[in-house]
Amino acid sequence: MTESEKSKTELKDFELEIARCIHCKACTIADAANPKGGFEVGCPSWSAMEWEAYSGGAKLWLARAILDGNYKLDTDAGDLLFRCSTCGQCEEQCENELPTVDIIEAMRAEAVKAGVGPLDKQIGYSKATEIKRNPYNEEHASRTAWVPKEFKLKDKAEVIYFVGCTASYRLQELAVSTMRVMDKLGADVTVKEDEWCCCSPLIRVGKLDLVKDYVKHNVELFQNAGAKVVVSSCAGCFRTMKRDWPKYYGLLPFEVKHSVNYIAELLESGKAKLNPLKGIKATYHDPCHYGRHVAHLIKDRKEKAEWFEVPRKILRILLGDNFVEMPRTKENAWCCGAGGGARAQFPDWTLDTSIERIKEAEETGATHLVSACPFCETSLQLAIEKSESKLKMVDLIQFVEDALE
Numbered sequence: 416m417t418e419s420e421k422s423k424t425e426l427k428d429f430e431l432e433i434a435r436c437i438h439c440k441a442c443t444i445a446d447a448a449n450p451k452g453g454f455e456v457g458c459p460s461w462s463a464m465e466w467e468a469y470s471g472g473a474k475l476w477l478a479r480a481i482l483d484g485n486y487k488l489d490t491d492a493g494d495l496l497f498r499c500s501t502c503g504q505c506e507e508q509c510e511n512e513l514p515t516v517d518i519i520e521a522m523r524a525e526a527v528k529a530g531v532g533p534l535d536k537q538i539g540y541s542k543a544t545e546i547k548r549n550p551y552n553e554e555h556a557s558r559t560a561w562v563p564k565e566f567k568l569k570d571k572a573e574v575i576y577f578v579g580c581t582a583s584y585r586l587q588e589l590a591v592s593t594m595r596v597m598d599k600l601g602a603d604v605t606v607k608e609d610e611w612c613c614c615s616p617l618i619r620v621g622k623l624d625l626v627k628d629y630v631k632h633n634v635e636l637f638q639n640a641g642a643k644v645v646v647s648s649c650a651g652c653f654r655t656m657k658r659d660w661p662k663y664y665g666l667l668p669f670e671v672k673h674s675v676n677y678i679a680e681l682l683e684s685g686k687a688k689l690n691p692l693k694g695i696k697a698t699y700h701d702p703c704h705y706g707r708h709v710a711h712l713i714k715d716r717k718e719k720a721e722w723f724e725v726p727r728k729i730l731r732i733l734l735g736d737n738f739v740e741m742p743r744t745k746e747n748a749w750c751c752g753a754g755g756g757a758r759a760q761f762p763d764w765t766l767d768t769s770i771e772r773i774k775e776a777e778e779t780g781a782t783h784l785v786s787a788c789p790f791c792e793t794s795l796q797l798a799i800e801k802s803e804s805k806l807k808m809v810d811l812i813q814f815v816e817d818a819l820e
């Protein structure tokens with residue numbers, strides 16, 4: 416991220432970028448730069464609505480019209496602006512390197528100011544986040560109810576595990592596995608009971624009034640606990656800490672890592688050894704927030720390619736040739752459809768998008784679908800059930816737990 420990108424949150428901050436969209440529509444497909452031709456579809460919103468207005472590029476033209484005073488934000492704008500999972504496919508495919516996701520989010524913030532957003536189903540989780548510190552409307556006091564008895568939470572530790580709302584309240588087995596793996600690897604790790612939502616669900620829909628206070632609370636909580644590293648097992652929290660928190664806080668006083676990276680480093684240093692897993696053939700779903708969204712910060716092409724390899728290196732150790740790829744993968748991955756407030760507001764569209772991913776995974780012949788984001792996993796799991804697929808959904812950390820010597 417450049418210095419100027421770090422502080423941009425308002426639509427007018429992106430005036431120059433918005434003017435640079437040349438309406439080429441490359442942002443609608445995946446692997447657009449491939450001279451042999453890319454994939455037919457990459458943007459889930461454009462694909463489902465079959466109308467160009469839903470593409471990333473068209474949203475930039477809408478942004479231009481809003482800035483020029485030629486488009487009034489009213490309720491008609493709601494569907495165009497919010498039926499988008501902010502998957503970042505458009506941002507990745509744009510040869511003009513236009514930050515479409517940041518612009519879409521800034522446009523949503525304008526919609527919130529105009530009283531158009533968040534949309535009706537997104538209001539509930541926004542209010543819950545304000546009152547209960549989590550979008551699931553669960554009691555804040557029970558946030559760490561998942562912590563197994565064998566772990567005594569400490570006041571101070573070098574590594575803080577930022578659990579996130581989804582693993583705290585909905586996918587608690589992921590939180591348990593992450594804690595067990597980190598403990599087994601000898602990390603001086605703890606969880607803070609007063610952790611608040613990372614604010615991803617709010618930022619993605621342009622509801623920004625709470626964000627600064629929540630970010631400050633979390634940063635200071637971890638800083639006072641002596642954190643050198645904050646590790647997240649959720650791609651959404653990870654993206655938000657990495658790409659959004661510095662906009663609201665400035666330079667963070669600790670490093671931020673996804674659990675996949677944390678473990679990959681320990682494996683490389685020889686501190687951890689994994690046994691191969693038998694009888695499993697798996698494919699990997701790149702979460703948009705771990706993949707494209709964080710890769711956007713990496714300007715060097717080789718480093719960017721290596722970023723997408725991190726989870727794959729672990730999968731190759733675990734599975735060898737039984738790790739197989741889907742056609743749309745890495746920077747071209749098809750989204751699960753849940754991000755950007757879409758799952759709350761458009762559950763049917765999210766489900767269709769997830770089912771398309773499940774079908775793509777099934778075609779590889781895999782028995783397991785692996786990912787690294789509890790939010791993707793709950794959406795893909797629902798799609799597995801609804802489509803009566805035999806695939807088993809797992810988080811990479813759960814494979815690692817099974818394989819640790």
Ligand code: SF4
Binds near residue numbers: 510
């Ligand atoms: S956002 Fe980029 S890829 Fe999409 S139409 Fe504009 S210039 Fe082309």
Ligand code: SF4
Binds near residue numbers: 442504
């Ligand atoms: S962020 Fe994803 S869903 Fe939204 S316009 Fe871009 S490609 Fe389409």
